[in-house]
Amino acid sequence: MELKLFQKDVAAIFNVSEDCITYWENNRSEPQIQYYPPIFGFLGYCPFKLDKSTFAGKIKAYRYLNGLTQKRFAKLMKVDPATVSRWEDGKGGGVKKNEIDAVLSSCSIVVNQDLTKGLNSD
The missing domain is CATH 1.10.1220 (Arc Repressor Mutant)
Structure with missing residues (x-):
């Protein structure tokens, strides 16, 4: 308006x-998740409360800000979609979880802030 x-x-x-x-x-x-990034850009912020202090929160924040379904994220990370679902539920572990956590921790995941400053990796 x-x-x-x-x-x-x-x-x-x-x-x-x-x-x-x-x-x-x-x-x-x-909206389907693929519309999230342009919606966030249009709004100028992410309207979701995402807790990126946990592994589950980092995954969800990364997926939302990049418009990725669990299935697409799983494919990119070379894991099963059910594994991603378990991780987002706070369950599961393993070597792959530690590898992905390291990757996500190295990304700038800007949540609930001005998104015009960028969402790319450092």
């Missing part, structure tokens, strides 16, 4: 239908 954009304008920005925007606005559906 502040930008004086119509639903059709916002739909064009995200390459979705006007109905999709209406459903999002009325909580009839939620």
